[in-house]
Amino acid sequence: MSARGLGKVYRDGEEIVRQNEVGDCMFVIQEGQVEVLSELDDDEFRLGLLGPGDFFGEMAIVEKQARAATVRAVGEARVLTVDKRTFLRRVQEDPTLALNILRTLCQRIRALDTEIAELRDELSEGPT
Amino acid sequence: MMPFGRKRSDLEVSLAEGLAERRPELQLEDGSRVAVVGGGPAGSFFAYFLLRMAATLDLKLQVEIYEPRFFTHGGPAGCNHCGGIVSESLVQLLATEGLNLPPEVVQRGIDSYMLHTDVGSVRIEPPLQEKRIAALYRGNGPRNAEPLSVHGFDRYLQDRAAGEGATIQRKLVTEIDWEGDRPTLVCATGERESFDLVAVATGINSHLLDRVADARPSYKPPAASKTFICEFQLGQETIEKCLGPSMHVFLLDLPRLEFAALIPKGDFVTMALLGDEIDEALVEGFLSAPEVRACFPEERVPATVCHCFPRINVRAAQRPFADRMVVIGDGGVARLYKDGIGSAYRTAKAAARTAVYQGISAQSFQAHFWPACRAIDVDNQLGRIVFTVSGLIQKFRLTRRALIRMVWSEQMRAGGPRRMSGVMWDVFTGSAPYREILVRTLHPAFLAGLLWNLLAANVPRRPRRATRRQP
Numbered sequence: 001m002s003a004r005g006l007g008k009v010y011r012d013g014e015e016i017v018r019q020n021e022v023g024d025c026m027f028v029i030q031e032g033q034v035e036v037l038s039e040l041d042d043d044e045f046r047l048g049l050l051g052p053g054d055f056f057g058e059m060a061i062v063e064k065q066a067r068a069a070t071v072r073a074v075g076e077a078r079v080l081t082v083d084k085r086t087f088l089r090r091v092q093e094d095p096t097l098a099l100n101i102l103r104t105l106c107q108r109i110r111a112l113d114t115e116i117a118e119l120r121d122e123l124s125e126g127p128t
Numbered sequence: 129m130m131p132f133g134r135k136r137s138d139l140e141v142s143l144a145e146g147l148a149e150r151r152p153e154l155q156l157e158d159g160s161r162v163a164v165v166g167g168g169p170a171g172s173f174f175a176y177f178l179l180r181m182a183a184t185l186d187l188k189l190q191v192e193i194y195e196p197r198f199f200t201h202g203g204p205a206g207c208n209h210c211g212g213i214v215s216e217s218l219v220q221l222l223a224t225e226g227l228n229l230p231p232e233v234v235q236r237g238i239d240s241y242m243l244h245t246d247v248g249s250v251r252i253e254p255p256l257q258e259k260r261i262a263a264l265y266r267g268n269g270p271r272n273a274e275p276l277s278v279h280g281f282d283r284y285l286q287d288r289a290a291g292e293g294a295t296i297q298r299k300l301v302t303e304i305d306w307e308g309d310r311p312t313l314v315c316a317t318g319e320r321e322s323f324d325l326v327a328v329a330t331g332i333n334s335h336l337l338d339r340v341a342d343a344r345p346s347y348k349p350p351a352a353s354k355t356f357i358c359e360f361q362l363g364q365e366t367i368e369k370c371l372g373p374s375m376h377v378f379l380l381d382l383p384r385l386e387f388a389a390l391i392p393k394g395d396f397v398t399m400a401l402l403g404d405e406i407d408e409a410l411v412e413g414f415l416s417a418p419e420v421r422a423c424f425p426e427e428r429v430p431a432t433v434c435h436c437f438p439r440i441n442v443r444a445a446q447r448p449f450a451d452r453m454v455v456i457g458d459g460g461v462a463r464l465y466k467d468g469i470g471s472a473y474r475t476a477k478a479a480a481r482t483a484v485y486q487g488i489s490a491q492s493f494q495a496h497f498w499p500a501c502r503a504i505d506v507d508n509q510l511g512r513i514v515f516t517v518s519g520l521i522q523k524f525r526l527t528r529r530a531l532i533r534m535v536w537s538e539q540m541r542a543g544g545p546r547r548m549s550g551v552m553w554d555v556f557t558g559s560a561p562y563r564e565i566l567v568r569t570l571h572p573a574f575l576a577g578l579l580w581n582l583l584a585a586n587v588p589r590r591p592r593r594a595t596r597r598q599p
Contacts, residue, residue, distance in 0.1 A: 004394075005231040006219055008258040028223040031231070053228055080228075081258055082220040086559075090221055093500065094474075096181065096481060100226055 005030055007080035010073035019070040023060035024084045029053065032077030037070045049074065058101050061087055154451060154489035158188045160324040162483075163313055164294075165301050165336065167195025168266070169469050170457025171329030172285035172294075173476035176227075179292040181484040193289060194313065196300040197267070207267040209333065209438035210468065211357060211391060211400035212281070213238075213375075214262040216254075217559040218470040227288065229262050232279040235393035236263040241556050242374040244419040246381070247525060248532045250539060251374060252549050252556075259373065261557060263393045270359035270396055270434045281469075304328070304339050304453075311453050325452050325488045327479060329472075332441050332458040340459075344450045350459065351443035356401040356411050358435035366425055367392045377556050379522045379531070380417055386515050387465055388414060389556075390423055396433070402440065402465045440468070444505040449493035454479045461501040464511040466558030474500055511562035514555060517569070529585040534577055547574045 001009055007030045010016055017023060019039050029052050036047040036056060047069055050056060056071055061084050073079075091097045156162070162178065164171040175191050182189050214222070214229065222229065237259025241252045264281045290296055303314035304326065311326040330336045337349040362370070376390040386403040401414060414420060421427040441462040448460035456479050462471040478500035479493070486492040521527040534548040551568055554560040568574060 004234045004236060006229060006234055006237045006259050006262055026224075028228060030223075030228055053226060055224070080220065080223050080260065081256060082224055086217045086220050087224060090217070093503065094477060094481070096477075097221065097224060099184075100224055 001031055001076045001078055005078050007078045010034075010077050010079060012073055012075050014073045016071045016073065016077075016079055017057055017067050017069075019068065020066045022064065023057055023067050026055055026057040026061050026082045026084075026087070027071070028055045028080045028082060030078040030080050033074040034071050034077050034079070035074050037072065038068075039070060044070075055082075055101070055104065058104070060084065061101070154492070155487050156182070156187060156189060156324065156483055160189050161322075162189055162191045162325045162327070163311075163321070163323040164191065164193045164327045164329055165304070165313065166329035166331060166334070166457070167193045167197070167286050167296065168282055168329060168331055168457065168472070169285055170331075170472035170476045171195070171327065172282065172289040173473050174327050174329060174456055174480050175289035175294040176285070176292055177477050177480035178483060179289070179294060181480055183292075185484065187484065189293075191289075191294040192297050193286065193294050194297045194299055194301045194315075195286065196298055196316075198298065207270070207434075207436075209357060209436045210266045211389070211398060212264050212266055212393070213391065213467075213469070213558075214264065214281070215467045215470050215558045216260045217557075218467065218473060219260050219262055221473070227285075229264070229281075230279075230284070233264055233281055233284045234262045235265060235396075236373065236391075237261070238263055238373060238375050238391075240374045241553065242371075242376045243379065243532070243535065243552060243556075244376060244423075245379045245528045245532055246417075246419060247529045248536075249419070250532055250536045252535060252553055253539065254553060255546070261375070263375070263391045263398070265393065269394075270361075301336065304336060304343060306343055309451065323452075325454075325483060327476075328453065328455040328459055329457045329476070330459055332439050332462075334459070337445075337455070337459050340453070340455065344453065346447045346450065347455065348446035350441045350445040350461070352439035353403070353442045354405050354407070354437050355403070355440050356399075356406040356435065356437055358399050358432040360397045360399065360424075360430050361395060361433045362397055362425070362430065363395050367395070367397060370423055370425060371397065375556070376423055378414075378417070378419060379518075379528060380414070380419065381523055381528075382410065382413055382417075384410060385414065386519070387556075388420075390420075399432075406437065440465070444501065444508070447490075448501065449490055449497060451490045452488050454483070454488075454493055454497060461504045463504055463558060464508040464562070465515070466511075470558065471504060474504065507561045507563055510566050514562050514565055514569075518555065526582065526586050530578060530582040533585040534581040537581070545573070547571070547577055 016027060016034060029050055031052055033049055033051050035049050038045045038047050164175050171193055175193050179191055238261035239257060239259045243250050243252055266282050267280045286296060300316040301313050302316050305312045305314055307322050310322040312320055312322045314320050328340055332350060332352050341347050341349055371392045378388040384404040388401050391398040415429050421429055441458045444461040445455060448455035456475045457472040460475055462468050478497045482492055482496040486496045521531055535552060538546040538549045551565055554565050
């Protein structure tokens with residue numbers, strides 16, 4: 001991984017955020033990949049794999065809730081932290097700053113809708 | 129017609145302005161031609177955001193960036209005479225905009241500041257130890273940088289704007305003229321092109337700003353001050369040993385010097401001196417200070433590979449807009465001494481937002497673009513107070529001792545508020561508005577801490593057997 005880049009380098013398997021912890025920042029991946037994991041009854045489910053340019057933890061910017069998932073580096077990953085304060089201060093002057101995040105949230109909702117539809121379809125078909 | 133002697137009511141004024149704003153001929157529409165004069169950060173940010181915002185309305189614009197430089201040569205030919213720092217807050221905002229600075233553009237990620245005075249030096253680290261300040265080259269690096277394949281920031285932004293659909297015209301604009309109500313660009317080749325909107329992003333060092341003022345007398349170019357920037361070629365290994373991943377800043381009692389920094393970048397170190405009309409005598413005085421020499425190998429300052437005395441914006445331009453024309457970046461308003469690239473981003477984006485969503489009349493720019501400029505200008509007034517106080521601290525040895533002691537004790541502590549460190553960090557990085565910095569310095573706990581450290585650092589103590597090591 002280049003020594004010149006911005007952000008912090010996380011080692012393979014290192015946790016970047018932990019589910020149920022309260023956060024006050026979001027993250028933008030600069031290099032490498034991270035996996036998003038949901039922990040349920042001592043089991044872990046991978047919800048997705050994110051790469052350069054993707055961001056995560058954005059819910060902490062708009063609501064004061066615990067993190068919905070755990071995020072870990074897959075291989076080495078360089079990740080930039082975006083402070084809630086920096087973001088919200090600027091968004092007052094320039095609301096279009098939130099458009100990129102809204103766009104990502106829309107994509108995630110669309111992906112979830114598709115997933116729910118597929119699951120319902122599988123359930124209605126019943127076990128074969 | 130309005131009766132003679134009667135003043136228009138607020139409602140009438142807003143209706144008139146509203147109607148003027150919505151004049152159909154002063155809106156961008158499909159096929160509108162937009163020229164951007166200057167392909168530096170302000171110009172490229174403007175083109176990039178204009179095209180992205182236009183896409184949200186399915187508006188198809190023809191955007192041309194006039195920039196004669198290719199940014200493929202090192203030294204003055206491709207240089208934009210700038211310290212080359214992207215502030216901590218701007219790095220974060222650009223990342224949320226989808227503009228992640230690639231490692232080949234970032235010459236060095238900065239994670240801390242080393243503050244030097246004649247009474248000691250102290251490292252200031254933010255609580256989050258992360259490289260969030262980018263040291264980079266605007267052009268293609270200094271002289272001798274060609275073999276190192278430096279990727280400049282301006283080229284990166286131009287490529288992003290081109291990626292959104294902007295065309296780069298490698299032509300030098302020599303005049304901005306008007307044909308009817310349309311702004312017209314005159315190139316060095318003699319070509320003339322009329323546009324629906326012209327964004328002037330030439331920077332403060334261009335004579336074109338005077339041409340704009342000639343054509344539109346309501347525009348008054350900004351007041352400027354001379355600065356000094358130079359480059360030393362030391363090699364990465366030496367730089368790592370002498371400077372590390374920190375930016376080095378100096379609070380020295382040198383008249384007219386407001387800010388001085390050594391910025392490590394790849395194989396080079398950029399030195400930037402800002403203040404009131406920096407001249408060669410002041411540069412000599414700075415370089416001969418022991419605290420500065422101590423940052424170089426064997427305390428010897430090497431010869432520079434290139435240097436310049438560029439001008440910076442120290443007072444906002446008046447009315448940097450007209451019908452179908454807007455001046456962005458340094459030619460309009462910029463933050464005092466700090467975050468010039470951040471000011472370019474803010475003014476360029478405000479201009480793009482206005483042009484796409486509100487209109488391109490002077491009234492539209494007055495109502496929607498000027499407030500963003502005015503906010504920077506008002507904050508600069510408070511910035512002058514911050515720099516006056518900082519100048520007083522620089523002037524007296526007693527206060528310099530107190531400052532170093534306060535920062536040092538905060539940095540040694542595992543937790544607790546870091547009031548002076550935070551203030552210094554924000555003054556040096558330009559990350560927070562000056563208003564916020566000033567408010568924090570008026571907090572009773574900050575003032576009490578400063579008073580305590582003023583006493584503790586300057587009252588002579590009886591020698592003890594085991595003394596604490598001073599910073």
